[in-house]
Amino acid sequence: MGEFSAGDFEEELKGEICKTIRRLFDRGLISALGGNVSARLPGASEFWITPSGVFKGELMPNDLIKADLNGRVTEGFLRPSVETPFHAAIYRKRADVNAVIHSHNPIATGLALAGIPIQPVTVEAAVVLRRVQVVPWAFPGTDALADLVSKHIEGARALILMNHGVIGVGSNLLEAEAIVETLEEVATVQLVAYLFKKDLPLIPEEDMELIKRLYKV
Amino acid sequence: MLHGYMGKILRVDLSSEKIWIDEVDEETLKKFIGGVGLAAKIIYDEVKPEFSPFDPENRLIFMTGPLTGTLVPCTGRYVVCAKSPLTNAWGEAHSGGFWARELKRAGYDGIVIEGRSEKPVYLLINDEYVSLENAGNLWGRGCLETEELIKEHLGGEFKVACIGPAGERLVRFAAIINDEGRAAGRCGMGAVMGSKMLKAVVVRGTKEIPMKDPERIRNILRRIYPQIMSFPTTQIHASYGTSGELLSFYEYGDAPIKNFALGKWDEIDRISGETYNAKMVKGKRACWNCPIACWRYVRVDEEPYAGLELKRGPEYETLTALGSLLLNDRLDVIVRANLLCNHYGLDTISAGVCIAFAMECYEKGIINEQDAMGLNLKWGNAEAILRLIEAIGERKGLGDILAEGVKRASEKIGMESERFAMHVKGLEMPMHDPRAFKGMGLQYAVSNRGACHLQGLILRVEQGERITDLKIYERLDRFEIKGKGKVLAIVQNWHEVLESLIICKFLGIPPGHIPGLYTLATGISTTLEQILQAGERIYNIKRMFNVKCGITRKNDTLPYRIMHEGLSEGGTLGHFISSEDLNVMLNEYYAARGWDENGVPKDETLKRLGLLE
Numbered sequence: 001m002g003e004f005s006a007g008d009f010e011e012e013l014k015g016e017i018c019k020t021i022r023r024l025f026d027r028g029l030i031s032a033l034g035g036n037v038s039a040r041l042p043g044a045s046e047f048w049i050t051p052s053g054v055f056k057g058e059l060m061p062n063d064l065i066k067a068d069l070n071g072r073v074t075e076g077f078l079r080p081s082v083e084t085p086f087h088a089a090i091y092r093k094r095a096d097v098n099a100v101i102h103s104h105n106p107i108a109t110g111l112a113l114a115g116i117p118i119q120p121v122t123v124e125a126a127v128v129l130r131r132v133q134v135v136p137w138a139f140p141g142t143d144a145l146a147d148l149v150s151k152h153i154e155g156a157r158a159l160i161l162m163n164h165g166v167i168g169v170g171s172n173l174l175e176a177e178a179i180v181e182t183l184e185e186v187a188t189v190q191l192v193a194y195l196f197k198k199d200l201p202l203i204p205e206e207d208m209e210l211i212k213r214l215y216k217v
Numbered sequence: 218m219l220h221g222y223m224g225k226i227l228r229v230d231l232s233s234e235k236i237w238i239d240e241v242d243e244e245t246l247k248k249f250i251g252g253v254g255l256a257a258k259i260i261y262d263e264v265k266p267e268f269s270p271f272d273p274e275n276r277l278i279f280m281t282g283p284l285t286g287t288l289v290p291c292t293g294r295y296v297v298c299a300k301s302p303l304t305n306a307w308g309e310a311h312s313g314g315f316w317a318r319e320l321k322r323a324g325y326d327g328i329v330i331e332g333r334s335e336k337p338v339y340l341l342i343n344d345e346y347v348s349l350e351n352a353g354n355l356w357g358r359g360c361l362e363t364e365e366l367i368k369e370h371l372g373g374e375f376k377v378a379c380i381g382p383a384g385e386r387l388v389r390f391a392a393i394i395n396d397e398g399r400a401a402g403r404c405g406m407g408a409v410m411g412s413k414m415l416k417a418v419v420v421r422g423t424k425e426i427p428m429k430d431p432e433r434i435r436n437i438l439r440r441i442y443p444q445i446m447s448f449p450t451t452q453i454h455a456s457y458g459t460s461g462e463l464l465s466f467y468e469y470g471d472a473p474i475k476n477f478a479l480g481k482w483d484e485i486d487r488i489s490g491e492t493y494n495a496k497m498v499k500g501k502r503a504c505w506n507c508p509i510a511c512w513r514y515v516r517v518d519e520e521p522y523a524g525l526e527l528k529r530g531p532e533y534e535t536l537t538a539l540g541s542l543l544l545n546d547r548l549d550v551i552v553r554a555n556l557l558c559n560h561y562g563l564d565t566i567s568a569g570v571c572i573a574f575a576m577e578c579y580e581k582g583i584i585n586e587q588d589a590m591g592l593n594l595k596w597g598n599a600e601a602i603l604r605l606i607e608a609i610g611e612r613k614g615l616g617d618i619l620a621e622g623v624k625r626a627s628e629k630i631g632m633e634s635e636r637f638a639m640h641v642k643g644l645e646m647p648m649h650d651p652r653a654f655k656g657m658g659l660q661y662a663v664s665n666r667g668a669c670h671l672q673g674l675i676l677r678v679e680q681g682e683r684i685t686d687l688k689i690y691e692r693l694d695r696f697e698i699k700g701k702g703k704v705l706a707i708v709q710n711w712h713e714v715l716e717s718l719i720i721c722k723f724l725g726i727p728p729g730h731i732p733g734l735y736t737l738a739t740g741i742s743t744t745l746e747q748i749l750q751a752g753e754r755i756y757n758i759k760r761m762f763n764v765k766c767g768i769t770r771k772n773d774t775l776p777y778r779i780m781h782e783g784l785s786e787g788g789t790l791g792h793f794i795s796s797e798d799l800n801v802m803l804n805e806y807y808a809a810r811g812w813d814e815n816g817v818p819k820d821e822t823l824k825r826l827g828l829l830e
Contacts, residue, residue: 032443053444053727054437063437073744077736078437079729082685141685 082141221283232332252282282719286318293505308404314396322422379417381562390567398529448725460490470788480787538569561610702805
């Protein structure tokens with residue numbers, strides 16, 4: 001049986017980042033120029049992140065950039081995602097998080113613009129997403145946005161960035177991907193319901209008691 | 218082996234007719250990158266402050282960068298540097314086209330020319346074959362004609378950068394013209410060339426420019442094009458050329474009118490980018506490997522200039538300098554004036570400012586028709602504009618006085634005319650009124666080459682551009698004074714990087730992409746922090762050259778009109794930059810730069826940048 005080095009795991013991780021962003025791109029949650037994905041080996045003090053401005057449908061492992069928890073580039077050739085500061089801020093704040101996805105979910109972002117909160121319309125909405133807060137507007141790529149995200153990410157799995165997109169975090173890439181995908185699924189259900197009815201039937205109180213008490217949904 | 222660079226600097230002493238090759242070590246390249254950075258290092262080391270710009274000892278340097286002529290887009294440019302005859306200090310001018318790539322393909326990163334030939338010559342470079350050729354039959358001829366004759370003689374594949382009669386006659390704002398009308402216009406580099414009796418530099422190259430990892434670069438570029446082409450000004454420049462911004466700048470009160478004395482002009486639409494493109498633009502052209510294609514090929518359809526063609530038609534600066542600045546609303550006259558400037562080899566910006574100055578002297582009664590060779594210099598008079606350009610190019614009459622540049626002309630004419638002589642350090646003001654963007658006022662005041670609109674382009678931040686890679690997160694209010702100094706230092710450093718690599722500033726590529734492209738092109742590993750520090754080093758070595766030439770805080774100033782006169786209408790209504798305002802900006806700027814209160818870099822700053830042993 002051969003031995004593995006940390007480098008092997010890093011290469012595997014970079015490959016997974018590219019697969020993740022490709023799946024999100026194919027699903028329309030990340031666009032050609034919008035969205036970014038990062039991940040780190042559990043507990044690592046550096047993370048790999050996708051480049052900025054490079055067509056998102058065709059990213060390759062050697063396009064990725066490594067940054068430390070202050071957002072400083074330590075490896076790679078391309079321009080790191082402009083949102084590297086908030087990815088770094090999340091890893092600094094959340095030792096349990098090893099993957100961060102910032103996608104441009106059109107329906108979740110649109111509902112926030114309309115002032116409609118994500119509600120417990122399905123069990124997934126409550127269990128998987130918990131309470132989804134909306135982070136007020138700050139210009140993309142700024143330290144101001146990183147500070148706001150850092151303030152809101154405590155205890156959250158998903159956030160909506162006003163006029164911008166969403167963030168999903170997880171202990172690994174698949175979890176973070178599941179979060180942003182679920183967020184869009186729930187938002188879509190709400191959108192469809194709102195097209196026909198304004199007062200939505202939520203999940204019955206008694207079925208939700210535990211969840212509501214725990215998650216403050 | 219070096220990549221990106223060709224590894225050779227061609228040296229030519231015109232006095233002794235000696236030609237040799239210098240090699241540049243990797244350490245120097247890391248510190249100064251190439252392009253304007255490498256030229257600054259050579260000038261700082263070799264040009265003593267006591268040399269006058271027209272002394273044979275002055276160096277005239279043509280330099281390319283490590284990305285010049287490569288598959289990285291918008292890399293067709295070169296820079297010419299020398300001690301400037303307008304400012305008696307640092308001078309640089311930039312031009313696009315194809316000449317720069319040809320020089321690299323001939324095997325050279327740059328050319329350093331010193332000495333003075335006894336008779337007119339041109340420098341011929343055909344790969345390794347380099348010689349000085351007799352230019353007796355070319356002397357006296359216009360730039361476009363000179364290029365045609367050389368190509369007829371040697372072949373169309375040769376690229377030509379040359380001077381016209383203005384450079385030969387040492388008009389202090391003479392340009393160097395290449396590729397049928399592209400101009401290295403500013404700072405009188407054509408006059409330095411003329412002082413050396415050098416008519417042209419003619420190149421042909423057949424070599425490949427080596428790249429460390431061209432496949433990777435190609436692959437990356439293919440995928441960042443959607444972002445590059447989405448940059449707002451890229452779309453405007455692609456659609457209209459730089460003239461597409463004219464009306465927008467007019468709304469800000471930025472496009473100068475009547476020698477910076479009016480804020481409103483009802484005829485502005487007649488010279489706008491939209492009118493220009495609709496009336497006379499017949500096609501678009503691009504420099505080497507440029508996806509934007511901002512050149513415009515123009516032809517005049519109406520009399521009296523019907524059939525007049527310009528392969529490189531006027532752009533924003535020229536439309537304004539020869540248009541609104543003179544209250545000239547005739548596009549055909551602007552095209553004709555541009556053609557004359559190309560013929561004589563004149564900087565259209567400086568020419569426009571000098572003519573505007575003469576017209577204002579005339580309006581104020583300081584000069585009369587007799588002084589003006591019988592010309593009626595009333596504002597907008599087409600004949601007067603065209604005749605004055607000829608007189609400057611031929612150094613005749615009033616033209617001979619204006620050929621000295623607006624600073625010296627106003628000193629000669631006197632009668633308080635210096636109050637409306639629009640220059641900084643002797644370089645005529647470009648076509649952005651700093652009362653509209655006060656950061657531009659600071660930029661003009663401190664720029665190493667004098668009134669320079671390109672070294673920093675801080676107006677973009679004042680228009681709302683965020684450059685997150687450079688930590689410029691907030692828009693700066695255009696009329697605000699505070700906060701400008703720090704941001705200006707950052708964008709100036711960045712522009713030194715672009716001018717050293719050399720990449721056109723119109724390429725909307727975020728700074729964060731550049732270190733990777735440089736590393737993959739050259740094999741020299743760098744980061745954004747490192748390359749920005751190189752930019753800071755380059756800016757400071759130019760300043761140190763200027764300090765040697767006597768430039769200090771007293772020279773970091775603005776024209777009287779900008780500091781005392783607000784306009785009664787238009788986008789800058791009432792605003793001006795008082796000396797108190799300027800001092801606040803200078804203090805902040807000097808502090809951000811690590812300079813003392815007199816504008817001299819402190820020893821600790823020079824040590825940090827590796828400029829002081």
